[in-house]
Amino acid sequence: MSRIGLLIPSSNTTIEPEFYRALPSHITLHSARLYLTQIATDSIENVVLDMEKQARNLASADVDVVILGATAPSFLKGLGYDREVTERIEKASGKKSSTASTALLEALRHLGIERLALGAAYDEKVNGIAKSFLEANGFQVVNAKGLGLVDNLTVGRLDASTALDLARAIDTPDAQAIVLACTNWKSMQVLEQIERELGKPVLSTTQVCIWAALRMMNETRAIAGYGQLLRSLAPALQD
Structure with missing residues (x-):
């Protein structure tokens, strides 16, 4: 074990x-x-x-x-x-x-991703810090959007459909992958669906x-x- x-x-x-x-x-x-x-x-x-x-x-x-x-x-x-x-x-x-x-950094490199779209549950300030962190580590964030939430219990009550909707909204043709950030945001159950729809890898934290x-x-x-x-x-x- x-x-x-x-x-x-x-x-x-x-x-x-x-x-x-x-x-x-x-x-x-x-x-x-x-x-x-x-x-x-x-x-x-x-x-x-x-x-x-x-x-x-x-x-x-x-x-x-x-x-x-x-x-x-x-x-x-x-x-x-x-x-x-x-x-x-x-x-x-x-x-x-x-x-x-x-x-996340290691997974992006493992998949050979250089350009990504970032979706998160965070507000604009925290999402901006996430974007800057990824860019400082050599990745190009071609689109970024957050749900604007601060209360973590509220995030945990969100349905996984919110992750699906945001992934669709942030996708662009030049994004090689979608990143969904925040471990309290339900997303695992929709990763396969997003990948089928968008035709690219989707990473949740x-x-x-x-x-x-x-x-x-x-x-x-x-x-x-x-x-x-x-x-x-x-x-x-x-x-």
Whole structure:
């Protein structure tokens, strides 16, 4: 039996069920919560204050990896901040770790994506920070739009149809992929439909977290039903 440790915002009600549905039966999920109710810059910055303590708690369950399943807290301070956060988690837990933002960057490179359209649940300010983070990492964001939400419980109550609608709205001919950002925003169940309609890969930040965790654990069996990325599982390159 393998174990994934997941650090999530306290008000996130979506990422755990989406993980459960996609994970193979021999892998279990174990979560720790970091206090956050509002997707605003001050709240996002503070979410990592308790991160090391909760990472150590997860390590005590003998998890194999620890993932920060929160997108905005891992891109908030720009280029390289996701790696800084990963290093803090690894130092505290002694486990291989990653963040939602790091996983997204790696997934885009894995699929050979250079140009993307970005959809998110965030307001204009946070969505702008997400766009800048992606561009600083070498990707061209050809279109970006957010739902304008700040209250995280409100995000968690959205139907997955909102992700489908926004993906359709932001798609452009020059976008090689669609990115749907925010792990509290239901989207996993519509990824296949969006890919069929638009004819291109669709990445959600929950999906890329699952992909990154499984790769770090050398779990390489393809997972169907949640987009091209999880059907393309392959071991992570070793240093």
